[in-house]
Amino acid sequence: MSSNKRPGGRILPVRRLTPQVDPQQQFEKLATAIGEIYKHNASQLSFEELYRIGYGLVLSKNGALAYDGVRGVLETHLGELVHSSIIGHAEAARAGPSPTNNEALLSSVRMLWSEHVTAMLIIKDVLMYVDRVYVKNAHLPSVYEMGMSAFRDQVLLVADRRLITGVVKAVLGQISNERRGIEINRSVLRGVVDMLIELQDTEQLRPLYETMFEPQMLLETRAYYHEMASARLNDHGAAAYTRAAQDDIDAEMGRVRAFLAPSTGTALRNVLLDELIAKHASQVLSIPGAGLQQLLDQRSGDALGVLFGLYAPLPAALEILQSSVFGHIQEQGEKFAAALAPISPESPQTLGAAAKTAMALRWVQEVLGLYDVYDEFLHKSFGGSHDMRKVVNDAFIQLINANNRAAELLSLFIDDNLKNGLKRKSEQEIDHLLERSVLMFRFLQNKDAFEHYYKVHLAKRLLHGRSLSDDAEQSMVSKLKLECGSQFTLKLEGMFKDMQVSADLARGFKDMGALDELGFDMNVSVLTPTFWPALALPTTEDAKKCADSIRLPSLQLRNAVDEFNKYYLTHHSARRLSWQHSMGNADIKIQFGTRTHELNVSTYQMLILMLFADGEDDASLTTSEIQQRTCIPEAMLMRQLQSLACAKYKILTKTPMSRDVGLNDRFSFNDSFRSPQYRIRIPVVAAKNVVESEKEKAESMASIGRERQYLVEAAVVRIMKTRKQMVHEQLVNEVIHQLSAQFLPTSTMIKDVIGRLIDREYLQRSPDDPRLYNYLA
Numbered sequence: 001m002s003s004n005k006r007p008g009g010r011i012l013p014v015r016r017l018t019p020q021v022d023p024q025q026q027f028e029k030l031a032t033a034i035g036e037i038y039k040h041n042a043s044q045l046s047f048e049e050l051y052r053i054g055y056g057l058v059l060s061k062n063g064a065l066a067y068d069g070v071r072g073v074l075e076t077h078l079g080e081l082v083h084s085s086i087i088g089h090a091e092a093a094r095a096g097p098s099p100t101n102n103e104a105l106l107s108s109v110r111m112l113w114s115e116h117v118t119a120m121l122i123i124k125d126v127l128m129y130v131d132r133v134y135v136k137n138a139h140l141p142s143v144y145e146m147g148m149s150a151f152r153d154q155v156l157l158v159a160d161r162r163l164i165t166g167v168v169k170a171v172l173g174q175i176s177n178e179r180r181g182i183e184i185n186r187s188v189l190r191g192v193v194d195m196l197i198e199l200q201d202t203e204q205l206r207p208l209y210e211t212m213f214e215p216q217m218l219l220e221t222r223a224y225y226h227e228m229a230s231a232r233l234n235d236h237g238a239a240a241y242t243r244a245a246q247d248d249i250d251a252e253m254g255r256v257r258a259f260l261a262p263s264t265g266t267a268l269r270n271v272l273l274d275e276l277i278a279k280h281a282s283q284v285l286s287i288p289g290a291g292l293q294q295l296l297d298q299r300s301g302d303a304l305g306v307l308f309g310l311y312a313p314l315p316a317a318l319e320i321l322q323s324s325v326f327g328h329i330q331e332q333g334e335k336f337a338a339a340l341a342p343i344s345p346e347s348p349q350t351l352g353a354a355a356k357t358a359m360a361l362r363w364v365q366e367v368l369g370l371y372d373v374y375d376e377f378l379h380k381s382f383g384g385s386h387d388m389r390k391v392v393n394d395a396f397i398q399l400i401n402a403n404n405r406a407a408e409l410l411s412l413f414i415d416d417n418l419k420n421g422l423k424r425k426s427e428q429e430i431d432h433l434l435e436r437s438v439l440m441f442r443f444l445q446n447k448d449a450f451e452h453y454y455k456v457h458l459a460k461r462l463l464h465g466r467s468l469s470d471d472a473e474q475s476m477v478s479k480l481k482l483e484c485g486s487q488f489t490l491k492l493e494g495m496f497k498d499m500q501v502s503a504d505l506a507r508g509f510k511d512m513g514a515l516d517e518l519g520f521d522m523n524v525s526v527l528t529p530t531f532w533p534a535l536a537l538p539t540t541e542d543a544k545k546c547a548d549s550i551r552l553p554s555l556q557l558r559n560a561v562d563e564f565n566k567y568y569l570t571h572h573s574a575r576r577l578s579w580q581h582s583m584g585n586a587d588i589k590i591q592f593g594t595r596t597h598e599l600n601v602s603t604y605q606m607l608i609l610m611l612f613a614d615g616e617d618d619a620s621l622t623t624s625e626i627q628q629r630t631c632i633p634e635a636m637l638m639r640q641l642q643s644l645a646c647a648k649y650k651i652l653t654k655t656p657m658s659r660d661v662g663l664n665d666r667f668s669f670n671d672s673f674r675s676p677q678y679r680i681r682i683p684v685v686a687a688k689n690v691v692e693s694e695k696e697k698a699e700s701m702a703s704i705g706r707e708r709q710y711l712v713e714a715a716v717v718r719i720m721k722t723r724k725q726m727v728h729e730q731l732v733n734e735v736i737h738q739l740s741a742q743f744l745p746t747s748t749m750i751k752d753v754i755g756r757l758i759d760r761e762y763l764q765r766s767p768d769d770p771r772l773y774n775y776l777a
Contacts, residue, residue: 023062026053030066031073033126037119038077050126063134066127071146078154081112086155090166099177102170103185109167110191112155120147152199156208167192168213172220175255179224190259197261209261218271225275233280237290239303245276246306277310281317285324292324299373304381312385322391329374329392333399336366340403357412360405364413368436371396397443410440411453414476419461422468430472438479447484448711448742452704455491455533462499463525463583484741494531502526509567518556524564526577550581551631553610582636592673599651600681604632604640609651612669620668623661641667643684649675651682712745712753717762720775728771
């Protein structure tokens with residue numbers, strides 16, 4: 001028995017027979033529906049039926065009829081609407097471009113666009129199957145895109161693009177009206193601009209907004225603000241001009257947010273910055289009587305913030321601003337320096353040491369005050385800009401180092417504050433003062449010169465007990481250590497350690513009871529010579545001999561010295577004490593007639609007064625006799641006698657009566673001395689920390705020069721010990737690099753040091769290349 005069933009075959013469904021439908025007739029229904037959609041009667045249509053029509057046309061191979069036919073219907077309909085609702089407004093706006101005519105034209109275009117978009121969204125949904133099948137296979141624009149193209153071609157680009165030209169002019173006119181303060185309808189502009197953004201230019205394949213509107217808008221904006229800038233420069237100061245410029249930018253950015261494309265924002269801002277700022281950057285800053293200098297002098301932080309915000313995006317303008325700020329700081333520095341002119345040896349004015357010192361301290365205070373002002377500008381006006389901070393710092397570096405006494409004056413300033421200026425100051429104020437002092441120190445190029453002066457001033461404070469706060473002293477050293485490293489503060493920390501050790505020795509000596517029978521207390525500061533400056537410890541052999549041979553007129557004093565020597569040597573047998581009386585002080589009670597006063601005097605003054613303790617009332621001694629009995633160095637003796645006989649408190653009487661002291665002048669005890677104070681401090685003439693004389697400065701610079709020689713030698717040896725062999729230029733550069741934190745050695749100085757090290761056989765020139773050095777030691 002045979003079978004007709006095919007192996008692996010399947011049963012096909014029965015083909016459904018449908019009546020023949022006329023495609024043209026079906027499209028007419030679709031065209032009629034499109035007309036109803038434009039008439040806002042879409043609610044009365046059957047979308048299912050319309051969808052089936054499109055579906056059927058595609059299935060029956062009539063997709064082109066549906067697609068091209070819809071395009072034709074749209075073009076016809078849009079053409080009719082243009083003539084009925086837009087052309088009239090366009091002609092009116094062209095004839096009289098008033099705000100009313102412009103808005104009427106833009107409103108009509110926006111209305112037609114809005115209706116067309118709404119209609120196309122419906123038509124797109126109805127012809128969804130046409131899009132998915134026919135359009136995709138034919139590689140055509142979607143129905144919605146086709147509708148947008150139809151609007152572009154039939155509405156905007158008709159009549160040689162006159163309509164779109166009129167629309168663009170109308171939009172630009174409305175923007176111009178708003179700039180002049182005339183109120184406009186922004187929502188209408190938003191709709192028109194959205195239309196230009198969505199519609200593509202057929203020639204450039206970019207939105208009409210970018211090809212026909214934005215370039216023209218930027219050109220007109222440039223022209224408007226070009227005229228505006230010229231007018232404002234004639235009657236605005238820098239603050240008012242930049243404030244108005246910022247307001248203009250804010251207004252334009254508001255328009256971008258309200259109705260322009262976001263992409264226009266950057267280009268529009270650049271146009272305004274170019275016309276209002278870049279082209280007039282220098283002129284704005286130099287407006288007579290109202291430029292940058294006045295803003296800085298008046299500390300107009302808000303105005304400077306606006307100005308900086310406008311200049312910062314423009315590299316060329318920012319450079320002009322930075323140059324102007326740098327110049328202002330230099331001008332202020334020149335004013336400060338002019339106030340210091342009386343200190344100069346060339347000055348015809350004759351001022352006392354106290355007056356000169358006050359001027360020097362005021363210079364430092366003014367420099368730090370100016371930096372505080374600019375620091376506030378940097379934080380509040382310049383937005384913490386690193387570039388502006390660099391400019392400000394560079395300007396202060398130049399300002400400070402232009403004064404060849406800067407290191408000395410800064411040390412004097414710190415000394416004065418640590419002795420007198422911390423009273424009634426909070427911890428925050430003290431820390432701010434020290435921070436600012438360290439900042440100025442950071443700007444110094446010759447930091448080793450500051451170290452020299454700071455050691456001298458610190459030595460006096462420690463030995464005379466003049467510092468108001470040990471915590472502040474330690475804090476200052478810690479800040480310097482943090483700034484320059486432990487090597488820089490090694491001697492300073494050694495001085496503090498010596499004072500601590502001395503205090504422990506004093507307690508131990510007192511507990512031993514050696515002074516109980518002498519009737520007075522004695523505190524001895526034991527100093528390590530390598531830590532303390534030459535001012536505290538004599539350096540020449542003659543000075544050392546004189547220091548050891550000072551004659552103590554009292555047996556009690558000699559016994560006290562001997563007792564301390566014995567006590568110290570029992571604890572430190574391998575050491576030797578060298579007594580330096582020049583830095584000591586004493587409290588002594590003296591009876592003047594019936595009244596007794598307690599005098600705080602230097603050790604040398606005490607020795608002088610003790611010469612008159614047991615003498616007759618009319619006993620007198622010459623300067624030479626006093627020098628022979630005490631062995632006080634002559635120059636120092638003159639100052640001590642001036643303090644006792646020629647200053648405010650005349651403990652001794654001098655014959656003849658004059659300000660200067662001669663070797664043959666005669667001194668006697670002033671029994672008639674009177675003062676309302678019981679305790680009186682007798683300061684040594686010129687013993688205060690004051691601005692150095694030219695002779696003293698020369699001596700200090702010589703001392704600093706010798707120290708620099710040692711530092712350069714140490715650096716050369718250290719480098720060569722590591723490298724073993726180096727070319728001259730490389731060695732010089734490396735030495736400068738290593739020492740630049742302390743001072744800037746010259747090439748000549750380094751060359752001289754290298755020559756001495758070769759003579760001392762630390763280095764050797766290569767026999768093959770004289771520029772090459774070998775390390776020997």
